[in-house]
Amino acid sequence: MGGLKKIAEITGVSISTVSNVLNGRSNVGQATKERVLEVCSEHGYFPKAPRDPVNISKSKVILFIFSDFDRDFYLKIINGVSDCLTENGYELMICTSKSSMNYMRSSFACGAIVLDSSITDEFVVSAATADFPIVLMDRVIENKQANTKSVTVDNYPAMCELAQGLVDKGFKKFAYLGGLEFTLDNRERFAALVDTLAKNNIEFDRKKYFYGNYREKSGYQAAKLMILSNDLPDVLVCANDNMAIGAMKALKENNIRVPEDISVTGFDDSEMSTMAGLTTISIPRYEAGYLATKDLLEIVEGNASREPFKLNALVKWRKTTK
Known part of the structure; x- marks a missing residue:
């Protein structure tokens, strides 16, 4: 309770709101969620994951993790991710810094889509447990024990x-x-x-x-x-x-x-x-986000192949080549 109270005081929300965020409940606005999680990360406060796997399966939150605001194509990817999650009754949490590794260790999310090269393969392998699948959009990890799948550009x-x-x-x-x-x-x-x-x-x-x-x-x-x-x-x-x-x-x-x-x-x-x-x-950035999310949800529900998937890309000839 002491940790919850401290986070609640810093963020200006109630203790119950902090608890709802950390437990992945859907009755908290996105901005409030992000603020609470940011403060939790800054102060190193994350409760241990529940031991009962049934509790984990009730989470309907998916993380999308990326690191570079300069690349405007992220917006279309996020739109694809968001649309797929909305259609399937899941919620989206966007993480954009190293603190995302803390979010992946907490219990409020049931999986993640990672497009962040600063997160090492070793960490991904350790985080991708049976209860927490990860879809990678920037690499392929050759580790059959890790609960991962890759969706990359060909x-x-x-x-x-x-x-x-x-x-x-x-x-x-x-x-x-x-x-x-x-x-x-x-x-x-x-x-x-x-x-x-x-x-x-x-x-x-x-x-x-x-x-x-x-x-x-x-x-x-x-x-x-x-x-x-x-x-x-x-x-x-x-x-x-x-x-x-x-x-x-x-x-x-x-x-x-x-x-x-x-x-x-x-x-x-x-x-x-x-x-x-x-x-x-x-x-096809929107499609990439949508398909990566679809694959992740299938893994969450125990129905997906772990084989990597590659997206086709097309040349666009314009005026900068004579």
């Missing part, structure tokens, strides 16, 4: 198609602006580019690999470094749209024209890419 064939199209347009000097190197998306996208170039007898110059972190600012900074080299490629292939947008801003500041002087491509098909006329690869 990056490789889509990037191969884009790269081959660029080769067919006559491009020979390629640069690549990568995201976080350890992520599955970046590894698959870069491998597809290099393999496609090799099939066309074009060797990728590793000096033309620039490092980013999927954010626009990192794309801007990487392009500035590329410009300083005084050896522009024919085309800059970016691992996502945000970095491509940042790179184009740096190019414009230096009076380098896109696509007349250099072509640029992205990956994601964000709203900004449409406005910028960016050649990119479109991911």
